[in-house]
Amino acid sequence: MNVLIDELNIPGYGGEHECFTTDDSIRFEPVSNGGAINATHLVIREVNKGITAFEHTYTSSSIVYKVATEGKYEVTANISNTINFYIATKTIYVQGEVRGMRLSLQTPNLYPWKQGQVRLSFVGLADRACVCVDLGNGRRLAYPPVGDTKCRECSDYPAASRTLIRKSLILSVVYETQDVYTITASVGRTTAQLSVTVASANCYPPRITLESPSISNPNTPVWIKAEDSLTVIAQSNGTVCPHFAPMVYKWEIFKLDYMTAERVKRGNLPQILSASNLQANILHYMLEPGLFEAYLKGMMEGVEVYSAVSAFIAVAELTPVIRFEENGEEMISVSKDITAPCLSPAKYSFNPNIPSAEPGEGLEDWQVTCTRRANNHDSAVTFCELPSLHGMELGDFCIDRSLLNFTNMYHFQARASNGQHIGVGKLQVTFVPGEVPSLQIA
Missing domain, CATH: 2.60.40.10 (Immunoglobulins)
Structure with a gap:
């Protein structure tokens, strides 16, 4: 289902x-x-x-x-x-009604006394949510739920009408003077902020956009695997005026709460701050399974003056690596003189989604199956009919020689889960006369 x-x-x-x-x-x-x-x-x-x-x-x-x-x-x-x-x-x-939200500038530039637009994108859908907005210039607005006329959360704010767009809300803004303003939108305890610059018609900050605009929406992140690296590219219209000439750009990487898209951890992203720092190279070791945000901001004299763009990245978990042998061999020969061959996939398997994971860490629900056939390719394959062996449910067990027919070739399969994905490992065992390297528990 x-x-x-x-x-x-x-x-x-x-x-x-x-x-x-x-x-x-x-x-x-x-x-x-x-x-x-x-x-x-x-x-x-x-x-x-x-x-x-x-x-x-x-x-x-x-x-x-x-x-x-x-x-x-x-x-x-x-x-x-x-x-x-x-x-x-x-x-x-x-x-609750809203998982999270993000603000972004919809109008290319903001000028004094000219109406502009800011988009509030919801993580999820929120046509029934009350949105309280502080424009940062002393003006506050309340956007009631669709079809309603009042917000209980900010009942003293003047009410504004809202468009019938369920995934986002367009905010109309007007500023009287040139300055840097911080817009704050809240739905209950969930908040989002955006720094905007209101400049003169003859001098305004460059217009920054993403090469792939769709990933600027938290509802449509770019999907990659945990082993992948990613390059996020922003573009500038090249506009430069004397006031914004000293502005440099800085990328930040944040781990987000998967449910709310709230920033929960800041990552380290090596870079050189400059006016041309519009490309973020995010290497695989900087990420882990989950949701991330690559955020580009403009700074002057160490202060953020421009919220440029955000790119949202969803990192999918990798399948567990299941091995019977330390080096991943899938075919081995074992001496017929062995007393009890031991299989230890839990000691050689690992969860690639956990950095520097110990063998077997984060793996559960071990299942081991066994089939056999005579040492020729035309013989029928049958189940081994092994009893429930001690340690088998933990991926670490031994088989008494009395349960084996050394004239058969055995095929073992181990499965384990990391909670999201199931990994599978296989091993073919052939028994031969004489002394050969045998299966061991490390």
């Missing part, structure tokens, strides 16, 4: 993609690995109260439902055809 945010066509947020908001239309989509699906009976129950929030049987490929109340919910789907039925269950968490 796939559970998706319908309007964005993406999974939920959080480590297990199990988090949604009260503003999300959630799509429940049964999936078959083979065979038709005739009908799905869906039940959504609030766990703590034991109340059924939604129950419906449908024959279409999916159904969309908006959970209006925050809480922990258990989703049960009875997926059936004319022959079989299957039960799929998931737990989802429905939280």
